[in-house]
Amino acid sequence: MNTRRVNISDVAREAGVSSQTVSRALNNKGEISVETRQRVLEIVRRLGYRPNTLARGLVTQKTCTLGLVVPDIANPFFSEVARGAEDAAHFAGYSLLLCNAMEDPEREMEALRTLEAQRVDGILLCSSRLAAPKLEALLGRLPPVVLANREPASEAMHSVSIDDEFGALAAMRHLLRSGRRQVGLLAGPPASSSGARRTAGHRAALAEAGLPARPELIVPCAPHLEGGVEGATALLTRYPEIDALLCYNDLVAVGALQACAGLDRRVPEDVAVVGFDDIPLAALVTPPLTTLRSDRRMLGAELVRLMLQALEGCPGGCENVVLKPELIVRASAPSASAA
Amino acid sequence: MNTRRVNISDVAREAGVSSQTVSRALNNKGEISVETRQRVLEIVRRLGYRPNTLARGLVTQKTCTLGLVVPDIANPFFSEVARGAEDAAHFAGYSLLLCNAMEDPEREMEALRTLEAQRVDGILLCSSRLAAPKLEALLGRLPPVVLANREPASEAMHSVSIDDEFGALAAMRHLLRSGRRQVGLLAGPPASSSGARRTAGHRAALAEAGLPARPELIVPCAPHLEGGVEGATALLTRYPEIDALLCYNDLVAVGALQACAGLDRRVPEDVAVVGFDDIPLAALVTPPLTTLRSDRRMLGAELVRLMLQALEGCPGGCENVVLKPELIVRASAPSASAA
DNA sequence: TTGAAAGCGATACCAT
DNA sequence: ATGGTATCGCTTTCAA
Numbered sequence: 001m002n003t004r005r006v007n008i009s010d011v012a013r014e015a016g017v018s019s020q021t022v023s024r025a026l027n028n029k030g031e032i033s034v035e036t037r038q039r040v041l042e043i044v045r046r047l048g049y050r051p052n053t054l055a056r057g058l059v060t061q062k063t064c065t066l067g068l069v070v071p072d073i074a075n076p077f078f079s080e081v082a083r084g085a086e087d088a089a090h091f092a093g094y095s096l097l098l099c100n101a102m103e104d105p106e107r108e109m110e111a112l113r114t115l116e117a118q119r120v121d122g123i124l125l126c127s128s129r130l131a132a133p134k135l136e137a138l139l140g141r142l143p144p145v146v147l148a149n150r151e152p153a154s155e156a157m158h159s160v161s162i163d164d165e166f167g168a169l170a171a172m173r174h175l176l177r178s179g180r181r182q183v184g185l186l187a188g189p190p191a192s193s194s195g196a197r198r199t200a201g202h203r204a205a206l207a208e209a210g211l212p213a214r215p216e217l218i219v220p221c222a223p224h225l226e227g228g229v230e231g232a233t234a235l236l237t238r239y240p241e242i243d244a245l246l247c248y249n250d251l252v253a254v255g256a257l258q259a260c261a262g263l264d265r266r267v268p269e270d271v272a273v274v275g276f277d278d279i280p281l282a283a284l285v286t287p288p289l290t291t292l293r294s295d296r297r298m299l300g301a302e303l304v305r306l307m308l309q310a311l312e313g314c315p316g317g318c319e320n321v322v323l324k325p326e327l328i329v330r331a332s333a334p335s336a337s338a339a
Numbered sequence: 340m341n342t343r344r345v346n347i348s349d350v351a352r353e354a355g356v357s358s359q360t361v362s363r364a365l366n367n368k369g370e371i372s373v374e375t376r377q378r379v380l381e382i383v384r385r386l387g388y389r390p391n392t393l394a395r396g397l398v399t400q401k402t403c404t405l406g407l408v409v410p411d412i413a414n415p416f417f418s419e420v421a422r423g424a425e426d427a428a429h430f431a432g433y434s435l436l437l438c439n440a441m442e443d444p445e446r447e448m449e450a451l452r453t454l455e456a457q458r459v460d461g462i463l464l465c466s467s468r469l470a471a472p473k474l475e476a477l478l479g480r481l482p483p484v485v486l487a488n489r490e491p492a493s494e495a496m497h498s499v500s501i502d503d504e505f506g507a508l509a510a511m512r513h514l515l516r517s518g519r520r521q522v523g524l525l526a527g528p529p530a531s532s533s534g535a536r537r538t539a540g541h542r543a544a545l546a547e548a549g550l551p552a553r554p555e556l557i558v559p560c561a562p563h564l565e566g567g568v569e570g571a572t573a574l575l576t577r578y579p580e581i582d583a584l585l586c587y588n589d590l591v592a593v594g595a596l597q598a599c600a601g602l603d604r605r606v607p608e609d610v611a612v613v614g615f616d617d618i619p620l621a622a623l624v625t626p627p628l629t630t631l632r633s634d635r636r637m638l639g640a641e642l643v644r645l646m647l648q649a650l651e652g653c654p655g656g657c658e659n660v661v662l663k664p665e666l667i668v669r670a671s672a673p674s675a676s677a678a
Numbered sequence: 679t680t681g682a683a684a685g686c687g688a689t690a691c692c693a694t
Numbered sequence: 695a696t697g698g699t700a701t702c703g704c705t706t707t708c709a710a
Contacts, residue, residue: 397688
């Protein structure tokens with residue numbers, strides 16, 4: 001604990017060469033004789049030397065580190081995204097600095113400032129809860145950002161999203177086709193842009209079917225189980241005519257199932273419930289959830305792929321990858337109406 | 340993108356002072372007049388200056404960054420640990436470098452090497468899959484390590500664990516009391532030390548009850564749902580007399596439930612199933628899982644607390660925090676035998 | 679092919 | 695209270 005770490009000069013001294021030569025041997029750069037490199041690398045191994053990435057980053061202006069900002073790493077959606085991103089980043093030689101924004105815009109700002117100070121090479125920003133002007137103001141000073149589940153703030157920006165409007169539309173068509181007419185929407189956090197897009201899909205489906213929009217059936221909710229319980233209880237109590245609930249995500253949907261149980265509403269007979277994401281839980285609850293499956297690991301991997309592209313200067317402009325979710329029909333909202 | 344970042348000298352020049360003075364203003368250190376500090380800070384704000392943590396870390400030998408190594412961040416156990424750790428770290432002014440070891444010892448080694456090169460101030464190592472000698476060999480050169488769910492390799496080391504043996508013992512007593520006699524054990528990854536301790540609890544309970552040990556009823560399994568399906572199917576097919584399964588974690592237990600369904604064994608009538616961890620899923624499957632509840636967020640927070648202590652030189656020796664899991668009885672293994 | 683020297687951006691130490 | 699200078703560990707640039 002008290003002994004100084006071995007540094008490049010130690011290696012150089014031991015090998016009887018200069019530190020630049022050691023650097024060359026390590027980075028496969030510049031001309032260097034095969035035997036010198038061999039000898040140096042041997043000593044590197046013997047001494048257990050590891051280059052200090054801080055020092056290296058200071059001069060190269062590259063840290064080989066990416067920031068990953070998520071609203072809640074304990075949310076299975078984001079933990080899968082994180083896994084996909086970590087794996088892709090690792091593969092490309094990057095490390096990941098994890099920031100949990102706790103669904104709090106203030107905290108998210110802090111995270112971005114920290115990442116800026118840490119000089120990460122890029123930032124993977126998932127489901128930002130920041131208001132558009134704030135986000136845009138920040139973007140100028142930050143390293144390259146790739147957005148997940150959020151409209152790119154400028155056209156010079158990569159993004160990866162689940163096609164939320166498409167998903168909500170598909171879910172609504174399914175519900176309407178099976179005879180539901182009063183579909184409540186648990187729309188997620190007010191600041192969530194996926195929530196906004198799902199709301200748009202909800203509205204579009206009603207319009208398409210020539211049904212009246214009832215904005216009062218749309219309520220925001222926290223993006224977890226408890227949020228679903230609260231939101232669904234409020235909606236069903238206030239508007240007993242509701243015969244279906246479209247939910248912000250599967251956790252919320254499970255909360256909705258519990259709320260229905262608490263209010264003695266049968267699922268799917270009285271109320272159909274549809275979730276979003278198809279987390280492992282979805283297939284295992286009773287009744288199993290009808291939901292929209294999204295490939296979250298892929299989303300994480302795509303974030304990294306686009307980031308690497310951005311770090312090379314966006315040759316060929318920016319991509320906005322859109323992943324289509326797939327409707328998975330299970331018992332909580334079956335095809336033939338059981339009402 | 341093309342303009343150089345503002346650095347401490349820019350601020351100094353603008354303020355008409357030396358860079359040391361700026362440093363003092365920023366770090367609340369050394370003597371500095373109130374008005375000078377005010378002026379400097381004002382300019383810092385105006386220029387949007389953020390100290391480069393690389394440069395700072397290079398000289399202070401502190402990066403204010405901790406490494407977090409987990410076998411699988413998508414596993415709800417570890418994503419909750421990560422959340423607890425991130426929150427505590429953030430509160431203490433530390434960032435978290437996330438490494439997903441993918442349940443692979445080779446990859447775990449790599450992660451540790453990377454963290455060493457990144458000069459993290461400390462490493463939170465969760466459920467290491469490394470063999471003891473390898474781990475010990477590494478420990479000498481690494482920054483302080485706090486272990487989760489693993490026996491400390493040396494006495495000069497902090498650790499936080501779930502009391503796995505206690506948990507397994509409690510679960511076994513519960514099963515035996517309710518009349519089960521042939522309890523299969525899905526023991527988790529061979530390299531998992533929690534798995535080993537749970538196996539010990541399983542054995543201890545049998546001995547305590549004067550029942551014969553049947554090592555063939557103990558099989559390793561991958562720590563996720565599929566692992567549970569495979570392991571349980573193999574066990575139940577080979578030893579049809581099994582009337583209860585103690586599972587490495589809740590995901591494995593859910594897999595076991597599915598295996599039982601596939602083999603037409605009723606739960607709990609024919610086979611009782613007990614999980615570990617009490618993840619949210621546990622209460623929601625059918626039948627709801629009897630399991631051992633552990634406070635994973637707390638575990639993460641404790642890891643950080645002990646790390647901070649270690650970074651201050653372990654005054655008062657090292658702690659080995661043991662968190663007792665709590666038996667939660669649900670329908671998959673009820674108190675009165677329904678067999 | 680190799681080495682000497684400059685510099686990345688901050689802080690520590692010693693003067694003043 | 696403030697500034698000068700060395701330094702952290704590495705890469706880059708230029709000479710030899």
